[in-house]
Amino acid sequence: MLTKTPHLFDEATAVTAGDSRWQGRTSPDYWAFVGPFGGCTAATILRALMQHPQRAGDPLALTVNYCAPVAEGVFDLDVRLVKANRSSQHWSVEMTQGGGEVATLATAVFAERRPSWSHQPAEFPGAVPFEQLRSFPKLKMTWANQYDFRFAEGEPKFAGGGAAKLPSSPYSKLWIADRVPRKLDALSLMSMSDAFFGRVFHARHELVPFGTVSLTTYFHADAANLDAEDTTRVLATADAKIFHKSYGDQHGELWSPSGRLLATTTQIAYFKA
């Protein structure tokens, strides 16, 4: 059931050429409130690194700082290998537009994942199977419609109410899949790690002005592990610890259906409420 024509996600995150300087273009298919979906931007940055001729190993950590809204159209990626040793690489990526204004600033670590002692203390959250849950209704933001969200817990109710009602739990557990199935890889994990709805929306059961400021994702599976999983979806959890003075946090987990923890992610986001 995988598509043979290029997947929209692959088109949206495409980059071309370059040694230190890469180019890309925003996609209307992954649009959010005032710019491209941050997960798509993060995946685009990761794709440039994955395709870089000097890249060695698998992505281990990616931090993306969203400095300003990315405008519709073309952008440059200035990609720099800051430091490399036998088993790891440190990268810096700046996304610029127009007169060189920085829209996004990222750092990444790649590593050769050598065999070691393996232990997963985190417990697989489990959930009602994907097929038995209904898809979350389509939204106005195009990016959200590229995903099939199926909530097992904490489906948001944007009925309004805000501070007038008691805050709801910001916890969610849901299946996330590309709506057009696409085999899970590091790029889709990166994007999905930003595909949770703002925790403040859940807590206040209303949409408020919101924007991710900094996002960090750690990869706990390498390409071989992901190949072996051979899946098109993750079971994901997200929660928040605090909302204070216009900023709130989020932390999340992305699991394979078989119970392997593939990635952990955290972010801090601006909100107005």
Place this chain on the structure above:
Amino acid sequence: MLTKTPHLFDEATAVTAGDSRWQGRTSPDYWAFVGPFGGCTAATILRALMQHPQRAGDPLALTVNYCAPVAEGVFDLDVRLVKANRSSQHWSVEMTQGGGEVATLATAVFAERRPSWSHQPAEFPGAVPFEQLRSFPKLKMTWANQYDFRFAEGEPKFAGGGAAKLPSSPYSKLWIADRVPRKLDALSLMSMSDAFFGRVFHARHELVPFGTVSLTTYFHADAANLDAEDTTRVLATADAKIFHKSYGDQHGELWSPSGRLLATTTQIAYFKA
């Protein structure tokens, strides 16, 4: 009981002069296995930003990528304000030594913390009072002796055993204070967020080769909040979700004794086991 002469921590994290280029020197008082304690390095970077004439607002997020061991002696900090708007600033900092080799690569976000809806869904973990717990014994690493660690749960037992015994829980709950009391500020929070022992040591009850690769800390209290807390210690928790192919994660919380969540932190670290 606060010291009047400069605190060792303030000496260890001191930086001088510079607009875009700052200088510092490693401290033997905060030394780890093969270089300075990563928390001290992170706090030194944060101090350069805090003292920068263009800095506005409070630290919101700091990510530090440890690219190579920092050698004993002097280092340069190349500090760059990448993007600023009315309420936030994005910074990049590179720590270099010798011929310009990058040892540490960091990004930071500062923000004016405007009043907003405030809500803390995370639950204060609570613990036996600091005074009723014994200090963790002194260690060979000098940095660890600058702190007074008092474990309420998950005190490590480095008796050895490794994979031969069942893994222990990597969870810890402990008080962390400067051994010479020092009023808590953003700098000490930054340092303390890397002051947990490696989770792999807890899980395997033995010391193994270990190094933090990337550390991210979010601040949930601004200077006014910290001033109001007026404390010299935090109640801290740390846990890990997975150890796999030579890398393991850690996530932690730093709480004021009064029950305010001051900072959250996560890191990914190399281990050999």
